[in-house]
Amino acid sequence: MSVRKDITPSAIRRILVANRGEIAIRVMRACRELGIFSIAVFSDADALAPHVAAADMAQRIGPPAPADSYLNVPAILDAARRCGADAIHPGYGFLSENPGFARAVQEAGLVWIGPPPETQEALGNKLAARRAASEAGVPVVPGLLVPLDAQVTPDPAVVGLPMMLKAAAGGGGRGMRLVHTAAELPDAMRAASREARSAFGDGTLYAERVISPARHVEVQLLGDRHGNLACLGERDCSVQRRHQKLVEETPSPAVDGTLRAALFDSARRVAGTVAFHNAATVEFLVDGEGHHYFLEMNTRLQVEHGVTELATGLDIVAWQIRVAAGERLDASVLDVQPRGHAIEVRIYAEDPWDAFRPVAGTITAWQPAEGPGIRMDHAVVEGPLTPEYDPLLAKLMVHAQDRPAAVDRLRRALDETLVGGLQTDLGFHRWLVDQPEFVSGDYHTGLIGERWGDGPALASDETRLSALAAVEGRRSAAATRDGAWAQPEATTPWSRTGRQEAVRRWPG
């Protein structure tokens, strides 16, 4: 596995977090709780970003473009050297699944908080991983086990239709194309291959039959350097747009004891095909009959790790650092039993009524939900967005004693959460929590396409409420200096009077 068998917790004293936004802050909080000095890196677009403020120290690594900063391996390693870092945590995205980076980190004599580079290489190729899983006796999605190219096109008679074209080097839904008819195949292959090349520098594709209806269920694993492997439960990530997750929950409403045992067994088999320590996720599709099919394995922290932390009471990031330092997983992890129900919704700066397209703009107001059973991991500040990076603003997580209570808590939290200045997907999430499919838990990956579509039209009562609010806004603003909201409120007594009048106006 690793050459660093000798490592003890004390071997990690200063961690450079090679990421930004909410996940960088999440990692830095774990560092602080472990008594480890944390170092932020930032691009020129992020000089005032929250993750810079959350660290013990911060280093500039380059211009805004990711290639020049958060993907800039030499700049990051140089920052680590200048700051005396002894370990690097990659977060998710950016360089987290880049074996070259992992290798460079280790060659620089630093602890890499992640799996061995060889493991990343083995699993980074989704097609190879698919073959390995199949050989390990794990059911995989029906389709081809060989790469496609302009010559080798997938025979619909063999793969079946509709089929999904996927990038061997892929992930995050990029380089994927859904193909309904043989006629679409050539164009789809070209488009998917181009997208894959631009995203991953490798246009290799493979083909899978489309499982539909299907649920996307993944198993969270945590391994140490001594061969211990903990199974921290499953997550259901079936609410997706563009093959990317929007909502995750644990436990999965679609998984019973029998299926859970089968999923955990398959996950352990897949993990057994590679030398591995760190947090990892094995992803499956589950069809209507409760059969499961291996999709891929990610050996990094997942965006949605928080719901598993809420259900298990464990700090997965702290354990990532501890196993990287050579600690053994103990019974508190190996025997953990999840409790209650946890749901996460991702708050993106994108417009659900415009095909979930990212929106640019400035956040003029931010009011996060608070109170019992709420966790809001975010890096939101009032001010302009940085369109260079992923439009994820925040992750709203709720935990309650059972699923109905969790859904009610999520609805309450969504009603408390306000983002001003631009459209976010909060409008979709607020719609979702009132849908019978979601309330009952009986939904699948087609939910958004089939039930949301382009989004519901504005109801007349909503329109009339918006009109009322806008008129009151203009009336109230007319009392301020420049007739806009930009200014602080004129005087407190003034608005106090305003409130009391409003309250006295009550019928009764």
Next chain:
Amino acid sequence: MSVRKDITPSAIRRILVANRGEIAIRVMRACRELGIFSIAVFSDADALAPHVAAADMAQRIGPPAPADSYLNVPAILDAARRCGADAIHPGYGFLSENPGFARAVQEAGLVWIGPPPETQEALGNKLAARRAASEAGVPVVPGLLVPLDAQVTPDPAVVGLPMMLKAAAGGGGRGMRLVHTAAELPDAMRAASREARSAFGDGTLYAERVISPARHVEVQLLGDRHGNLACLGERDCSVQRRHQKLVEETPSPAVDGTLRAALFDSARRVAGTVAFHNAATVEFLVDGEGHHYFLEMNTRLQVEHGVTELATGLDIVAWQIRVAAGERLDASVLDVQPRGHAIEVRIYAEDPWDAFRPVAGTITAWQPAEGPGIRMDHAVVEGPLTPEYDPLLAKLMVHAQDRPAAVDRLRRALDETLVGGLQTDLGFHRWLVDQPEFVSGDYHTGLIGERWGDGPALASDETRLSALAAVEGRRSAAATRDGAWAQPEATTPWSRTGRQEAVRRWPG
């Protein structure tokens, strides 16, 4: 027990919350999650208070003085009538333990979310409760079981010295006096009796021997209208000043399995002496030999209920409402097993370096801790404090997989939490988490008196850091228009430059 056996959950649709501050907001969140319309009441001092914003509707009930507003029974019942409330939740403090109010609420045809008035009367008299517990076979603190008066003074030979004088109608540490010598007795009785009269309108006292060293351990109970009684674990509240709790944790580091079973048995016996449904707490002292002694029982929501919610995963306030509506406690409550470790610190506007005296002033900045395992129940807004009311600003709660992780998380959360404009007890809490007694869990109710005293002197390195920060503050402020912090920062580019210079200044 109650005449309202017929109640179903649907019987409660609109709850008036007869309280303010963080606890009113806490109750309103439970209402919203249960689909119940919540109604806030506010005094003229609170027209813009956060609890008014957290409700679905708000009603003014009078001038700032508590007697004219939050203790004003007719005004509150009138507000309930005007708003069409069908139930009232009292929170803690104010009218929560006032049988007259409970009776008036029920006579007005409203559901009282609390125990029957008779139960409140029986337990409101701490001396009578002490007698009842003793008769139920529960160990009570050695001392007298009869009321004292100017004639009947407690014989030191019988009670022992030092002894504690307590108000029969008391609670919250008021009307208590520690007596070391017989000579102090007359003055102490006069002072305690006067304080008790002014606080509770009843100067009756009783006497107990002082148990020292002792831990203050309480058991959280939840009962329904059908005779079910759940035991949700214990809380250790031994960090106290003025006999009032500052820090609470669960489980108690001083309680092993045997003692826990004995505490739970005693708690159930005490609860059995009264007709009771709702949340309740039975308080004990535990001495150095692990013997426990009944102190009192409170049949209301406790300030510190949140740590039990974190450890059990249950929503105690939601269950209060559900049992008030006639629901039965199910196995999820009756068989719950606490998990992990939870700690709460109370953030008060008081100066630990000045005998924890309340401070007046204006909050100029508020930055609450966030992230995994943190719950901050608060009602803080930047602006002037309302000195008419309790100086509690916020309750910072942390939850982690074990006590060491919880203490580390608490330290991290304290370092993230900033309150500007006045001194709070955050300085004490930050000191506490580094004390060997607290880190080991081996502390008792004398901790603050013996180890904090008047508080540590300012260390020279702290002084030099404060000097550096103040000089930088003046330098930076000189660049703003009026040389003070009142104004928003000049321009973002300007401070951006500031940051980048600062960062470039780094050695390396």
Next chain:
Amino acid sequence: MAGLTVTVAGAHVEPAGEWRLEWLDRRRGIARLSDGQHSLLALVEGSGSEWFVTLHGRRTPVAVMSWRERTLAEARAAAAGEGGPVEIRATLPGLVVAIKVEAGAQVAAGDALLTIEAMKMQNEVRAPRDGTVGQIAVEAGQPVAAGVLLLRLE
């Protein structure tokens, strides 16, 4: 302030009369709407006649106009109808992936003009109205910053 007319998506709207609005935070435009039986938070932003109201996470543009503003707006709309030139600019920084039209081509409202890849996804830039393609200011493969002129519609 009498005589304000409200339009949402071009249609006249009568404000909900049976509901009440209470400001909770005027500076940030946060208010509570309630009819005594239900309540929800509203986030209100804007100035002059251009307002945005967010309810249940949905942000709706609302025009609140005096008689004078309304007449001006109608005049502007008429002018645009006659088809003055329109400048199409990038709304996000990104990469021009493909140009779908040539200078001089006739296009109808909604026709795809070019494709831009931004924030990990490809976006079609479409014609806001019928017209003739004028200058094309970018070429395929070119990175563009937000606000950069892409194409003119005559």
Next chain:
Amino acid sequence: MAGLTVTVAGAHVEPAGEWRLEWLDRRRGIARLSDGQHSLLALVEGSGSEWFVTLHGRRTPVAVMSWRERTLAEARAAAAGEGGPVEIRATLPGLVVAIKVEAGAQVAAGDALLTIEAMKMQNEVRAPRDGTVGQIAVEAGQPVAAGVLLLRLE
């Protein structure tokens, strides 16, 4: 801005030179102090020469004075030392529980003058310096608002 001298609790203090301060939020006065091995947040408030710095939850008054300000301050202190009359006022609204002195009485710095019950607890109001009790403006049992004159010390 050269020549600033810093005093904490009346004593001259040399600012920590081996540490650096970075502003994280200038408007709210939030900064990070670090020496490269440790870091902590500082909350900095104030104006002119009067500053308050909160570190690890402890709020310390810090005087940052130019030469001119320092001389003025010293002059003021000297004047106070000679014992001009001092007005003792309530810092919190509360109830006057007891008056411990009579007009004309000689008191030493720290002597209890009266007891006020505020925010659920009794507070002793003590003499800030030696002197003679002048007018007593309140009586036992009287409720007082913050800022109300309680007593004069000649």
